[in-house]
Amino acid sequence: MTFRLPKVQVQLGFLIAVCRSEERADFQYNEITQHPGKPIPQPPGKNKFNRLSSNADKYPHLERQCLNRAQWAIEALDDELQGRRHSYSPLRSFQRKPEAKISLKEWTVEFDGHVEENQANQFDWVGVKLTSPKFKNESKDLADLEKQLKKILVILNKKYLTVSNAETRLKVAVYLNRYDATPEQMKAIAALIWIADPLLGDVHPPYCGPNSISSLGLQYSKLIRDKSPLRLKTQLISTVRTGDPWNNHLSPNRRPLELLSHPRELKEAKYLDGVDKILGADSVDSLIDLMNVSIHDAKDYPQASPAYRFELPAKSGDMAIWFNQHCGTLNYAEIDNWIAFCVGVIQLSIGKNGASISDSYPRLRYSSGIFAFLRGNGLREPAAYFERKLQTNKIPDLDQWPIVSEALSFRDEDSLSSLDGFSTTTSSLDSDFTPSSSARNEYSFGIELEMYIPKKRDAPQSPPRGLLIDFSDSADASVCIDPDSKDDRQTGLSSREETVDQIAAVLTENGLLATNTDMHDGDFDQTAWLKMLVEHGLVPIAGIDHKYQTWTVTIDGSLHAFYDWAGYESASGIEAVSPVLQDKATSWENVVNVLSSLRNNFRLLETNNCGFHIHIAKGMETLSIHLLRKLCILMCCVEDVIFRLCHPSRRGNKWALNILGEGSFLYDNYNEGWPHLEVPCDFWQYVPCSMASFPSILGPLKKIWKAKDEKELQMLLNPSGLNFNKSCIFLPKIRSLTGTVEFRHLEGTLDPELIIRWGQLLTALFRFADKAPTEKWEPLLTTVIRSRQSVDLDPNLLRGFLTFLGLEDDYDFWTHRVDTMSKLEGDNNQLSCRPDEDQKVCSRINEGRIASLHKNLCRRERTHPFLKEEKAEEAKGGATESASPVNPSDRAALILEEAGFEKELVERIPAANIEKGSGLQAGPAKDDTPEDDVDKLTSDLLQLLRKSRAQAEKKLERYNDD
Known part of the structure; x- marks a missing residue:
């Protein structure tokens, strides 16, 4: 069967600025001086311009003045595209400019009243949907699309002041000829979208995820919810908040974005059940109904839209598959590569059926990342582009908008996961974590300190004077019995939460910025966090979760409290987690400083159920x-x-x-x-x-x-x-083979x-x-x-x-x-x-x-003798590292020499004895080793130990100082 080439259509979502009236002199355009575009002049008085947008009836909630202003902006942009001189005259269609080489007349401009911007209020903003004509997926048409799209973006980015904020979306439609949209073909397309969708989290910022009203995921479709429609009013009762990536770019102190509670990744059974439903659909209509997101109260939320929308063809039309989940953007490379992805997914499905797609990618979401999937299917350019972008900024438009507030923005991969408000200019602090700096400092680490802090017993009555400690400086001052009144270090407060807060406060006072988990959980206050960093001279690190950019003190639920111990009322488990640190002197000094601050200010205990954990990674590398x-x-x-x-x-x-x-x-x-x-x-x-x-x-x-x-x-x-x-050993942060490795061997220690x-x-x-x-x-x-x-x-x-x-x-x-x-x-x-x-608390x-x-x-210099390049650097006169000995006895002799034993003594030990004693012989040790051989070996090794003892004793001196 011969398939016709699909067609593609692009819809750009953005806002365009309109000047406010002169009485609003408190807001001046010079606040965005680095942006080349200009706002549209305000519309003339209502006596001169009183037209409304053609789709005004869709937005009954908007005032007439707003609709009038929107139509003024839409006409201005439409005139620019149609080659007309903008005028408020009803006869404007006759006022044409000279014909342009690249015509944009087939692009349509429409007012979008569901997209708003009321925080950057130095201007009035009008939501716009700019839709291209359909282009065939062939060289000539795609070249035309490229030329027209580039010209459009020059107009929007250079002539006008436009922005694609977090409410806007880039939408791409791929059209199949109605005769090619057979049930089996549509099953193949639906199956591949269903299988690939979980991988797209590496391409889109979280506010474009499945829990966004503007791009509701397939988790809300009938593939999962069966016949139960989505009730948005109910879902919105328990929303989650996430930071706006445009904060401090478009305007300062922007309100957090509200999303539905995340539907979570599907369990294996649900995931496979979805595949079965797709393959079991008996018609195109029933398949589209399965992929649809049915909303019970859709009329109350007209802005709601599914991430994917399948539109049945009209009598002479084509089947359309809309991809609606990409964040709004006016960046050509971003748009071009997303078009390539959308068309590529459809083309991968053409000529196949649903079963073959399912068999080709049985466990795609577990065995591959989106980039490997794209590369493996010939989409190398989009794969390379989106993979590069993952290391920098998921929202490229932010690069064109300067910071407009003293507060810094940042990139986070948890509650603000990859919102990428962080400026692409790398700070001196975070530059060591960029891929380009890996040669300078490859390895990073983080530690987790588990400990107990005892709490004093409240006195039921006035205790003996010698057992009192004065807490009069505390707002919650109370008299407590102190088992060790000579120790003036702090103990636990009335609640574990207060104790954690106090420890974090003391560390911060000592110059070691620390927070508690309450700051990072729930409604995370980005502005407060950024302000705190600025006050302490720190800059957020792009690509690292905000929880791991400072020391964090938290309650440790795995450490069970114990009571009535050594005169104390109880002892509670707490944990101090380090920020991401580098394997260099200043980071190790930071660890020592925190440990000394903890032990010198608090009475702390280590018990047999405390552990010490260290995470190690290759900086930001995979x-x-x-x-x-x-x-x-x-x-x-x-x-x-x-x-x-x-x-x-x-x-x-x-x-x-x-x-x-x-x-x-x-x-x-x-x-x-x-x-x-x-x-x-x-x-x-x-x-x-x-x-x-x-x-x-x-x-x-x-x-x-x-x-x-x-x-x-x-x-x-x-x-x-x-x-x-x-x-x-645990791989807790692994995602697409990136992250840390956790080592949990060591007992808890301070x-x-x-x-x-x-x-x-x-x-x-x-x-x-x-x-x-x-x-x-x-x-x-x-x-x-x-x-x-x-x-x-x-x-x-x-x-x-x-x-x-x-x-x-x-x-x-x-x-x-x-x-x-x-x-x-x-x-x-x-x-x-x-x-x-009788166990003592940790000493100062x-x-x-x-x-x-x-x-x-x-600060000591650590060498790595196993690295060839370091050996080569140490060698003089061009000498190169010699090959490792093959013979076990020679190998053992080399090890003993490297360990500091004198070569002459090593050579005196028979080779057989070296092999037995060093554990380097090729076969397993024999249980029937003659006793005389063992004694001779012991004597030889003792000689070596005596000769090396002098050197070792010198190194012991620094330990004896303690």
Whole structure:
């Protein structure tokens, strides 16, 4: 069957400015001096111009003066397009200009009374719908469309003062010949729209989402709601607010936009049921009825419109499919690429039926992003355009409008998700997070501090004088019994909410801007937040959720309160969450400063159910599935070493389960066939062949490598069974393979030294997974995997591990901690959070200690010996890095040399002993090793330790100062 080319039509929605009367002298045009366009002069008096728009009867709510002004503006624009000189004379049609080369006579101008702008009130604004003629989807017609559209936009952007605010929409219609619009063809089109629609959140700002009255999503169609029509009056009772992206561009202090409660992403059953309904439609009429959004009270909300509208052809007309959800825009590139998308979706469906579309994209919304979908179907230019725009601004028109208020605008990806009011001029603060700066500072992190704060008991009567503490400065002053009156630090207030507010206030007073979650939840006040940032000399960072741009203090619901402890009435769990920080000295210093401020101003407790979590990312870059696989492979292999650095209660902890330990999916579902799975050959570039000696490890590693996407990968990392447990590695912010990786191994702590060293260790592991060349993987993995064969962690193994990561200076700290942790008993019972009665609150941190941490840890130079380029920079005279030794004994000798042992002593140890002791031999360790060999090996290694002890003792001096 031969299909006729579809046609396309464009409708631009915008507002055009009209001058106000002279008595409104308080508003002058010079407030928007950078915009080249001019407002239309005000209409003459009603005696000279008294015409109304032809569709005035559609807007009975508008006054006659408004309708008169609208008609004046519509005629002015229409005259410009028709090549007439604008006049209020009824004979204006005869007053023509010279014929233009590019004719716009077929474009129609219509007043849109549902679009308003009453906040930028230096002008009167008139809503306009400007509709093109239909163009065939062939080269000649598309070239005409391009020329005419560009000329239209020059007129609108240069001659007139126009804007596409948040109420306007760009609409595109694709027309199929009525004979081509068969039931099967329309099912294919409807199925592809239904399947691709969930991906469009990466193209449109949230106010154009499915919960917008101007573009109601398919979630409100009969595909989901069956025969129940949508009652907008009921829906509008519980609206949600989101910031207006035009705030501080078009006018300052703009009111938030109101949207319906978000219908949420459809569950799998509902989603598949929608596909079945489309395929089961018995006619074009019934299919269109399914795709339609039926509104019970439509007459009360004439501005309501579906995101997609199917129009049946008239007797001689074509079938129209309208795409109504794109934000209003007068930007040519934006319009051109959206037209290409709309036409492309229809063309992908032509010649196919609904079943073939469904079979071609069975799990599109789970397995792909919109950009991959477009590229995979030949729409490379729209894919490249919208993907670039995602990194900058989803509303390109904002670039042409200067900031008109001192308050700064910003971009947010949660409650203001990607509204993109943020100026495209990158500030000095956020420039480090742009893709172009990734070479300067690739890695970012954020931390979560869990803790308890005790609350003093209210005194039923006047207590002994020695137990009183004066709260007379507080508005809610009351007498409390203080178990430790010598400690003048603050405790919990009467409610947890007040306590959180107080902690945030103290951090802010100390120069560490902090907020509570109340500021970010509910009706988020963008203006107040921006004003607060400005007052503290901060600039919002484009593309980062506002909750993660300052420290946030919140109530931690996972930490159950306990009562009547050590003379206190109770203790409540709280959490302090950092902003997005960079892996550089100033950020680590910021962490130390917050920890010292918390401990020096409040009495705080750490219990066995507190955890420390760190999120690590590559700045604003995408995390590829390949990187995530490598990272998980690495963390599986180093897992035993990592957990030995933590409190023993963290092993088996239900909030940080081992990836390969009991209770995990990979452990509980282990299959003996896993080690024999076929994997891509690149797997063996990172995993040594000797791992075959450990089938219980090799099998899970292969399963990880075969994960197709991040969701499957997270499933493998998760604990087994249906529960609320979490693994020690979590991918909480993953969306289209972007976001952070969360590491949950470490117990709760407020020790700044432990936190800094731990954070830098995890960052180094992340960097190794990302950047280390393949030849560096085998010696590291073969070394660390041997820790599973011994009860105690071999100090030399730990030294080699840290040396590989460039953290050899941390050896003594971690050795001491491993020794301390090995003497403690683990307690995995999360409910036993109550500490012993004699447990002390965290001590203060003195200024000398803070200065020492800044100098010796935060600002220290960390090298990355596993990176080829760093080795090349260190080499002099053009020397290049030598290849990694292949022989296990040579490899072990190299590791021992890098760890600081003298080369002469290393060479004295027989190769066989090195292989046995270092854990680098190709096969598994033998249980029948002769006792004499073990003694000889022990003697040789002790000699090495004695020789290196002098160097290590020097590094211990700074710890002894404390």
